[in-house]
Amino acid sequence: MMMKITIDGKSIEVPQGTTVLEAARMLDIAIPTLCHHPKLTPFGGCRLCIVEIKGIPRPVTSCTTPASEGMEVTTSTPRIKDLRKTVLELILSDHPNDCMVCERAGDCTLQEMAYAxxxxxNRFAGERRIYTKRDGNPFLERDMEKCILCGRCVKVCDEVQGVGAIDFTYRGFQSKICPPYEEDLDCEFCGQCVAVCPTGALAGKMWSHKGRQKGVREVDTICSYCGTGCNITLHVKGNEVIRVTSREDTWNEGWLCVKGRFGYQFINNPDRLAKPLIKRDGKFEEASWDETLEYVGKRLNEIKASHGPDAIGGLSSARCTNEENYAFQKMLRAGVGTNNVDHCARL
Amino acid sequence: MASLAAIFGSGAMTNSIREIEGMEVIFIIGSNTKETHPVIANRMIKAYRKGAKIIVADPRRVPMVRFADVFMSLKPGTDIALLNGIAHVILKEGLHNEEFIGEKTEGFEEWKKSVEEYTPEKVERITGVAKKDIVKAARLYGGSRKAGIFYTMGITQHTCGSDNVRAIANLATLTGNIGRESTGVNPLRGQNNVQGASDAGCMPNVYPGYQLVENPEVQAKFEGAWGVPLSPKAGLKATEMIPAAHEGTLKALYIMGENPVITDPNTHHTVEALKKLDFLVVQDIFLTETAALADVVLPSTCFAEKDGTFANTERKVQRVRKAVEPPGEARSDLSIILEVAQRLGYPMKYTSPEEVLLEFGQVWQNLAGITYQRIEKEGIQWPCTDREHPGTQYLFKGGFPKGKVPFSPVSYTPPAEVVSDEYPFILTTGRNLYQYHSGSMTRRVDAIESHAGEPYVELNPSDGERLGIGDGEEIRVASRRGDIKIKARITQRVSSGTVFIPMHYREAAANVITNDALDKKVKIPEYKVCAVQVSK
Known part of the structure; x- marks a missing residue:
């Protein structure tokens, strides 16, 4: 069933169950949010998405209010703006002002709202929560002083990952999000929580001080681990991959696993082979490409001449591209003349 | 994959990953999806949240069991008995799809007889799975017409691996759970581009696009396309090349980006074989255990240093982009291949990776419609037969390439190696969440290495108690082929009598002890079952 709803004077028909926030976004009307995430169930926690609805005396959260027939919504009035500003001031009154050194500066929803x-x-300045505990795990940095209790990490861990490693604990000013008994995080380290955190409360430990936006290029590509083929974005500074993320508008919706998100350091590893090697008297010696390639060609041609093409075989790689695999088997079949070519599909 | 192709006409995942969300029943057998394909598991969990029922069959209590309505902890290597048992119950309770069987299949009556003997009682005796769970799984899977089966190496890495796949296909055929949206048979590929390497013809019996080497028409087609005479006979499989090297009939081996010393069964035998070669070339990004044995090592590029495409497990061809420069003088695999081919007297003139893909599309219709420009934003799933074709979300919508789907009778045969007084435990191997394959990539990631850098063997608490082995204690695991020292991890994940070792760790390489017995048809090694002894 379709519902007709009017937002800021613009009308739209939406299916039953659509929230006011979703309808507004369909109309390209911006409503600020912190706790809302399109892939997670709405929660109404941050109160920034409040709107006025004709016939309802108090402002309501648009992320949890379903559209109904004939509803008339106003998303921005002086009163709403003032309320939103107060909500933000309250959140920021308990937030360290250390954007200068925060990993997420420039990519932080809270910072962007404060800017807007x-x-x-801050007229509510006063006591702040102090959080000194540091997790022992090597993947995720959790700085609960920067946490605004939006709950996105709790939801993604439960709803998407099915792990439920963290939840809200304590009440009021003492509220925090942590693993059971405030122990160190012990989970799958997929980093989904980092991906959805709107502030600098969650970050990758290995990202620390490697670079934020300036001088950082983003290149969209495909993960090189399992066969799922998740879309990833490599963040590159100079010639170094410093971070991996995934875009929400891809088929994998931005979700990755621990290897995809944190397993990139092999790329710039100092052990990488950088020169061709030829073994002489049982020891590897560096050689030029020309010399090496001539040697490979000569030896393969000799073996083919004396033992026939089927004395040569090739093992191709499930790590390499389609193009490389195609060229490899063609080299063996058309260049050497053998069908002795395979890869590790069985292993 | 070859077995699945023989039955349905194509050996890839029939559904898309996105379609998992719409499934009513998800049957996972021999796949530790949450650890080996975590993002696919996310979709399964999403389906679960929407009410889908999940069935897990695995010798280990894998993490997906948490979401399962039925968990069948079968003895390693008894899959066929279990699958035939489920089919038996489906038939007995009349849950089979008569319309589908009548219209789209052949060989039903004969096959039906073959599963008669697999009563739940008998299957319980073979597999160790309780009768009631077999019946429950059969009612769930057989009761749905929107069900998907998922499997990986837990099914294929057996001497009866191809028969295991047939038994799975029989279940899907029996219920008609194939060829529709959110309904199908889905082998999950373990490596980023196994699908693509197979598609590209890196297999000894087929040219690109699974076209048979031994078919003279196909041979003539490729001779025309490539302009040279080609060999009419199928070549050696990877698992046959190693013995051939050992016997001295294979003299030279060119290995691109593989590490068989760690990943092949029976490591000692593999190393000896590679040492016997007259000439070994290894092209890789690290000096792997295999590269160390080479006569020549060619430094190549990793995925972040080159342009090209990967095909994922759902047949989607996706764009890989260069992000950084390779170290030192390392060159892309493609450019190295072109240089070597030139010196073999067969110059291949490609000016870009895309030209290779376009040629690939000319020799295989299923890729004919794919260009880099079309997959700039999102990949396309083959078959994509022309430039207007949108790609194929799920296979067999318009029927099966071979016309009718055959039922294939398969019977349970015990693994090549069974337990004995001397070797009383079953060893099964696989991956864990953190490490990947031979570890040459992940073991160089500090965070992963500090978190999961130590090899271990999973041992059931009751076995630990009986043998006086405590958690973290170093023990010896030995088979008829070799032995390793490794720390015990006492866990309920494995049942009593079974031990599990992840394959990633060279310092306690599981494949020192695994069995290199092969499946008779597709020559896959039996990594998932061998007999071992465990001692302090």
């Missing part, structure tokens, strides 16, 4: 609403001084 021009919040610098």
């Amino acid at each position: 609403y021009g919040i610098r001084e």
Whole structure:
């Protein structure tokens, strides 16, 4: 069933169950949010998405209010703006002002909101939560001083990953998100929580001080581990891959696993082979490409001449591209003249 | 994959990963999906949240068991008995799809007789799975017309691997759970481009696009395309090349990006064989255990240093892009191949990787419609037969390439090696969540190495108690082929009598002890079952 709803004077028909926030986004009307995430169930926690609906005396959260027939919504009035600003000031009153050294500066939803609403001084300044515990795990940095309790990490861990490693604990000012008994995180380290965190509360430990936006290029490609083929984005500074993320608008919806998200350091590893090697008297010696390739060609041609093409075989790689695999088997079949070519599909 | 191709006419995952969300029943057998394909597991969990029922059959209590309605902890190597038992119950309870069987299959009556003997009682005796669980699984799977089966190496890495696949296909055929959206048979590929390497003809019996080497028409077609005479006989499989090297009939081997010393069964035998070669070339990004044995090592590039495409497990051809420069003088695999081919007297003139893909599309219709420009934003799933074709979300929508789907009778045969007084444990091998394959990549990632850098053998608490072995204690695991020292991890994940070792660790390489007995048809080694002894 379709519902007709009017938002800021613009009308749209939406299917039953669509929220006011979703309808507004279909109309390209911007409503600020912190706790909402399109792939997770709505929660109404941050109160930034409040709107006025005709006939309802108080503002309501648009992320949890389903559209209904004939609903008239106003998303931005002086009163709403003022309320949103107050909500932000309250959140920021308990947030360390250390954007200068924060990994997420420039890519932080909270920072962007403070910027949009021009919040610098804070009339609610006062006591702040202090969090000194550092997790022993090598993947995820959790800085609960920067946590705004939006709950996205809790939801993604449960709803998407099916792990449920963390949840809200304590009440009021003491509220925090942590593993049971505030122990170190012990989970699958997929980093889905890092991907959805709107602040700098969660980050990759290996990203630390490697680079944020300036001088960082982003290149979309495909993960090189299992056969799922998740879309990944490599963040590159200079000639180094410093971070891996995944875009939400890809088929894998931005979700990755521990290898895909944190297993990239082999790329710039110092053990990488950088020169051709020829073994002489049982020891490898560096050689030029020309010399090496001539030697390979000569030996293969000799063996083919004396033992026939079927004395030569090739093992191709499931790590390499389609193009390389195609060229490899063609080299063996058309160049050498043998069908002795295979790869590790069985292993 | 070859077995699946023989039955349905194509050996790839029939559904798309996205379609998992719409499945009513998900039957996972021989796949530790949550650890080996975690993002596919996310989709399964999404389906579960929407009400899908999940069946897991595995010798180990793998993480997906948490979401399962039925968990069947079968003895390693007894899959056929279990699958035939499920088919038996489906038939007995009349849950089979008569319409589908009548219209689209052949050989039903004969096959039906073959499963008669697999009563739940008998299957319980063979597999160790309780009768009631077999019946429950059969009712769930047989009761749905929107069910998917998922499997990986837990099914294929057996001497009866190809028969295991046939038994799976029989179940899907019996219920008509194939050829529709969110309904099908889905082998999950273990490596980023296994699908692509297979598609590209890196197999000894087929040219690109699974076209048979021993078919004279196909041979003539490729001779025309490539402009040279080609060999009419199928070549050696990887698992046959090693013995051939050992016997001295294979003199030279060119290995691109593989590490058989770690990944092949029976390591000692593999090393001896490679040492006997007159000439070994290894092209890789690290000096792997295999590269160390080579006469020549060619430094190549990793995925982040080159342009090209990978085909994922759902047949989707996706764009790989160069992000960084390779170290030192390392060159892309493609450019090295072109240089070597030139010196073999067969110059291949490609000016870009895309030209190779376009040629690939000319010799295989299923890729004919794919260009880099078309997959700039999102990949396309083959078959994609022309430039207007949108790609194929799931296979066999319009019927099966071979017309009718055959039922193939398969019977349970015990693994090549069974337990004895001397070797009383079954060893099964696989991956864990953190490490990957031979470890040449992940073991160079500090965070992964510090978290999961130590080899271990999983041992059931009751076995630990009986042998006086505690958690973390170093023990010896030995088979008829070799032995390793390794730390015990006491866990309920394995049942009593079974031990598990992840394959990634060279310092306690599981494949020192695994069995190199092969499946008789597709020559896959039996990594998943061998007999071992465990001692302090």
